[in-house]
Amino acid sequence: MTATRVLVLGGKAGIVRKARALGFEVVHVQKPSAFDPAVVEHCAQLLLVDYQDVPTVTALVRALHEQRPFARVFTQTEAAQVVAGHLTEALGLPGNGVRTTRLLHDKAALRALLNERGIGPVATVTCPAHDELRDFVKTHGAAVLKPTMGSGSLGVRVINSPDETDAAWAWHRQFGLGTFLTEQLLVGDELSVETFSVDGRHTVVALTGKETGGGTVELGHVVPAPLTDRDRDAVHAMVLDLLDAVGLVDGPAHTELIITADGPRVVESHSRRGGDRINELVRLVHGVDLEEATYRLAEGTEALPEPSADGAAAIRFLVAEPGVVTSVTGVADAESAPGVVDVDVQIDEGDTVHELRWSEDRCGYVLARAEDTATAVRLAAAAAARITITTEPADGGEAAGTLGDLLEEVDEVLDPFAAATAIPASATGTR
Structure with a gap:
């Protein structure tokens, strides 16, 4: 056969x-x-x-x-x-076509659709001039700048008050942000929703809590997220409405939200499983491997039932001061800590730790499992704290990188269809 x-x-x-x-x-x-x-x-x-x-x-x-x-x-x-x-x-x-994958890759297009459909409206403007940006921040009190495409918190900057607008504008020009989106700053607990769809029928598989330490780069995740029943119902409803609006047919989706005072609001969504080892957290707690489930679509599969949770799992990412690594200690201690499932230190002596600009600048992780969410978070953090990454300033300091520099490091472009050699939009179904 x-x-x-x-x-x-x-x-x-x-x-x-x-x-x-x-x-x-x-x-x-x-x-x-x-x-x-x-x-x-x-x-x-x-x-x-x-x-x-x-x-x-x-x-x-x-x-x-x-x-x-x-x-x-x-x-x-x-x-x-x-x-x-x-x-x-x-x-x-069969599967998700151009419209769906484009909407879930292009943050500006997704936001425009959600606002048009009334799915958690968020004030936004694309590529404002300097004066327009200043007026937008004055109106909303705070804002966030980000590329219209990308992931891993790449190129995201928060403007906390109108006084920071000029500095943010100067940064966006220096960083080479190019086409960018400005949105009102959403304040509240952050989470993501991991779903799986079959023939347009969507199942919420897991809710993932997030920790950013007040910055833009994620420092930890936990499954299941700690939510009230009311917030959970509102989040479920909003994500299912989003998936219907973009026309997602099959496979996993990873939708990030913030629970604001006005209810949940979507940050972004993607037609893939979540990164940052979220798939492993979901597998440990809910018994569902979203990567394997995706492949099984090739031979036909039934819609997933909403799975129950067995305990909790959390991941804590390792960070360090920028500079050249002189030592890494405590790894064995972390591996033997209570509840620890996995430890992965991704730097070694002589490597360079960069300023925390996006997810790629983290130094590794510790993953732990426990009987409940709070304990899993505590155990992962405690084990991560056993690892010490010592650095010394690099000679000459660290040159300020641009968006293009970071993308070149990982050999990616944000929009392959925008390249001069790409096939015309008419041939791909995009407009």
Whole structure:
């Protein structure tokens, strides 16, 4: 019997391994800069080509599909979402198409849709001039600037008062923010909602609490999030309305919200499972692996029942002062701490720790499990505190990076269809 053939764009070796372990024949497309030899044994074919080079990857995938058809196009990475939507339509396959993946990648487009539908309206303006930005902040008291696309808190800056407007404007020009969105600052507890959809039927799988320490970069998560029944019902309703509005058909979605004094408000949403090891937290607590569930769509699957929770799980990210790492201690102590499931320190002596600009600047994590949310958060934080990362200032200090610099480090562009070599919008269904 011939195995079902699937196309997987991007992702780490573990993502591809799950597809192969489920019995699928995997054709994997990966950027040469992100190639990991460990992926080879899990692939029937491996294309080392930039999947954000839309014309090239479209031609290659069409040829492979004509030779032996794919059942589905999958990706678990944000950078490939709109490309996956385009390929799904181009090949005539089931799944989320261009409109849906674009809405869930383009924050300005999503906000415009939500405001139009009255789904938790939030005041916003795209690419205001300096004077317009100043007036917007005066009107709303505070604001947040962010790129219209991207993830991991990349390029997000808070303006806490009108007095900070000029400095924020200067920063946005220096940072090279380009096309950006300005929204009223939402204040309240932060969370994300992890959902899974089959044929347009949506299931709320998990609610994830978030900790940012007052900044914009997430420092911790916990499943399940601590919510009142009233807030939980309001959050469920808003997320289901959002998924219907964008036309999500199949697969996971990760929707971030803030519980404000006026009720929940959406921050952003994505047509993929959450990053930051949220999938592992969900698996530990609810017994659902959203990555595996996604692949099973290729052979048909029933809508997921809303799962119950078994205890709680939390992750705490490691951070350090900017500079060159001189020592890392306490890792073994953290690994032996109560409730700890996993410890991953991603830096070593001689590495450079950057200012905390986005998620990629964190130094690792500690993951813990417990009988309830509060205990899981406490155990993860306590174990993380056992790890000490010592740094010394780098010679000459750290040069101020731009958005382009950070994207170049990870070999990504925010909008592959905006590139000069991209195929015309008319060919992708976008306008």
